[in-house]
Amino acid sequence: LIAMGNPPPAPQGDAVPSGASASQAPAAARPAASSSGPAGKKKIAKIAGIAVVLIAGLGAGIYFGWPYIKGFIGGDPFATPEGTIKYVANGLAENKPQVLWEAMPASYKQTLNDELKKSMSNADPEIHSKSVTILQKLSEVLKSKKDMIIQAANGAAQQGGGDGGLPPELTDNWDDILGFMDILIGGKMADIAWVQNPDVGAFLTDEGAKIMALPGLETLINKGMQEDQQSNGPKSLAEIRTGLKSLEVVVISETESEATLKLVSQSIIDGGESEEIKMVRIEERW
8 A cells, every 4th residue: 555645646748658548548537328329229229129029929928828929939830720731731842741740739649659559569570570671682683673574574465465564654663663662671660679669750751751752753643643634733743832832821710729711722722712621729739
């Protein structure tokens, strides 16, 4: 501590240390920014606006319940009937069959898994393993000997006086048909542990999505749609995908547990709109 006495006078003029500037003055000597200025007022208004939106959303959530809150923050596509339909439609358009599983109530999922588990519980591990091995070898033979097998089948048909050999639907999509087979025997169904304790949702997410994306499957479906002269609907899966993504949902009435609505689409629905659809809310799902 400095001995008591009068402090020395502040340095004047050249007594200020070299390199010092006004910016190095103590903070107390600088004027504080005023919140009453234009920038301060804009900041306060912005904060107030955000607070109002949050309070309004949470207040509505308290009144209408947790499903409304999840819908308000965009975290639950199943919070509303129209949200459920659009989520499923968009998922199917993107070859994601698992959206059907996601849209089901939890108890329904459990029941399906349990019933499938019962039907598979007696599967013999040794027989299952041998069957998978045989199918995998068969797939390899059908791939490597494709041309020989097709020629032999066609030749046998001609010698027997038949009208032809293998149908073009089979020969033209040979690789995709084997691809479908490979997805099944190379995926979860090849694992006896999964077979004895199946999970349908996992199967749809993996194998189901791969099957939907097979070009050969799309070709066969397109062919069937184009041959259906009685339908005025779409003639290809590409048209269906486009229609699903642009599907409009019109809510006619809605309560906490029931809803009535219509689907509108000029491309995938005859007449442009569906009949009235009734939906019921079960276990947080419509």
